[in-house]
Amino acid sequence: MTSNSSSKNEWLVPSLLILLSVVPILAGIERVIELSSDTEVTLENSQYFEAPAPVVIHIITVSFYCILGALQFSPVLRRRNLSWHRIAGRFLIPCGLVAALSGLWMTQFYPPSENDGLILYWIRMLVGTGMALSICLGFIAIRRREILRHRAWMARGYALGLGAGTQVLMLPPLLLLPNYGKLEVALAMGAGWAINLAVAEWIIRTKWNTNAAVLM
Secondary structure (H helix, E strand, O other), X not given: OOHHHHHHHHOHHHHHHHHHHHHHHHHHHHHHHHHOOOOOOOOOOHHHHHOXXXXXXXXXXXXXXXXXXXXXXXXHXXXXXXXXXXXXXXXXXXXXXXXXXXXXXXXXXOOOOOOOOHHHHHHHHHHHHHHHHHHHHHHHHHHOOOHHHHHHHHHHHHHHHOHHHHHHHHOHHHHHOOOOOHHHHHHHHHHHHHHHHHHHHHHHHHHOOOOHHHOO
């Protein structure tokens, strides 16, 4: 295999991650435009108009986190410019934490939508807490020069942060059901986060050939 071919393969994962981020990021941009325009206030969007700051902050930070975070998984970029990885990491850590915490704030204080139920509430609380905790543990690990732990925890945090991308694929099949409600929505959204986390764990333990003993 030529070096050019190898380099292209190494960009495959970041490219797929960015592609997975596109739809939720576009939806977020649409929401920001909606909040800055004369859009009619409805029962479904009234909470965003009443308290726009958390959702705008969440959209901005999670967008940066997903796009720049995808580039952190490029081996060729790390080899050619290690300072990029470090500088981007210093920006991504606060972005990821703010994204997770603003998501938790919205879950706790925004009134639930029609298809939000108690199960989805607790899933979101667990995911947001898990994302913030993973980023913190990844930061602590790199301060201790524990590179393998750092990579593992940051991968877990990113997987949870990218949940909306996978949920774009999980939610449409619900339309095929004659009737669906809060349980089905919770299961579909939960599956999005679970799939991402499972893929991250598989990559950590197989593709990175990392001993499980050093991951926690």
